[in-house]
Amino acid sequence: MLTFLTRRLMSSIPVVLTVLALCFLLVRIAPGSPFATERALDPKTKAYLEEKYGLSGSLPEQIIRYGTNVLHGDLGDSLKFRGRTVVEIIAQSLPRSLLLGSIAFTLALGLGIPMGAWAAARHNKAPDHWLNSIALLTLSIPTFVLAPVAVLFFSFGIPLFPPAGWGTLPQLVLPSLCLALPFVGVCARLTRSGLIETTGADFIRTARAKGVTEKTLILIHALRPAVLPLVAYAGPLAASILTGSLVIEEIFAIPGIGQFFVSGVMNRDVFLVSGVVLIYCVLLLFFNLVTDWLTAILDPRIRVQS
């Protein structure tokens, strides 16, 4: 197990660095300067600014300089939000996105799994068909369609929840629901199809023939292999949902990491963009690792080879 973990961690490092270098390169070669203002910039001032922020020299030089700094834990200074380091910005905004994301993630799994299990127990009956259609409905409606409509109805129509902002509990309700709903449908469908497939498998028939009660059959025998597709889906989902939804943060005016990312991309704020991409990439690889580990635990056919 330990060798597996270390090997995976070692092989992740080059991936992270490549992604980071590629991201840095892409933002740097895009036209437009992070220092651009309405007035034309004096070449001397531009050279000074580039020197100051470590953006002078050829592109490979810049990338290597940036990479060395990152390995030393320094993500650079934001070019747009002058006087703030990228680490500061991330430390301030990431917890908000993480909180919102973890509520939405819990909601997606907490609602989706029971819904799917309920439908699977009534396979090919009316409730199953209905639930399947509802699941398809929720997963077809993107968050940026859902969110404005929800604000329209539940903030301005019936004033139940505040339409935007951050800090109080009611302000969390609409964004986390809108963020979670599309994924509820996906989770329900995955659970349903997983359960239906496993309950038809040979080992379930054998267990039933041996006289195992229906409850143990579902909870002990069937559930473990049935959640495998869900686990495979939930890993990348966790990474993307936790790093914040650009749209949700935009609509509900939540100062999370997604908003900084969008403004960073617009302003060619290369260090900010690369910093956020770094966080996202690390989270993605981490959750992929967790997924593989969980899969190995749940499925005796896939055991870690050490």
Next chain:
Amino acid sequence: MKTRLILLFLLIVLASSILGPWLSPYDLSDVSNLRLDSPSKIHWFGTDLHGRDLLTRLLYGGRISLLVGFVGATVSLFVGVTYGLVAGYLGGRIDNAMMRLVDILYALPRIVLVIVLISLFDLKLKTLLDHTWFASLAPHARLLLLFVGLGLVEWLTLARIVRAQVLSIKERPFVLSARLIGQTTLTILFRQILPQVLPTVLTYLTLALPAVILEESFLSFLGLGVQAPLASWGTLLADGTALLNPIQSPWWCVLFPALVLASTLLLLNFLGDQLRQSRK
């Protein structure tokens, strides 16, 4: 039966987007004094901030949104299938390297890729088009790039699916016999293996279509996609959302674009679902 009903609805959406603008008495950017007028007999879906007819704008927007979907999905289809075929068939180190590239691109946020692509080639394509027959297209260079760009970020999943299929297909006897009788790699790839993966690919197309439409609306929503005076369903929804405030909320500017967008996506997803079930 159900599939036919879905296809009929989709056809209505398509036909109204193509024909609608000709039937409407208004133009895409006809302004009037009736600003933010609620739905009435003159303006069925109401008007927006500048007094433009919302229904007309939705019909024009449908053209852009659907076109983006088709072009983007087709581009992703070509790139993804070819990439997956080659990686899966050649295998070994080449496969490994090709798939690592896919992993890396997966980890890069798509909006960065699309924005860089658009801003890098916008001017170049414009000047290029100016000197060819397609000079009339030059003002829309940005839009063209958006179409292609969305396809170019959407192919990753398809490449993985195709590769996984090819891995198992290439071990089957008929591929071995084709190799034995001396067919070239290219012939084997496109004449023997491609027909085998095609059903999966076509099913995936019904999923890629809504995905690309969604991606475009999402970019337009953030103000990065389709630019004024053109409109897409995404920009219309974004405009409507920006109008919401506690004093006055013109519900029609949000609800109608949302309904049109959501129902089209739903129909396409339903169709994909039906196709997948019938294949099982």
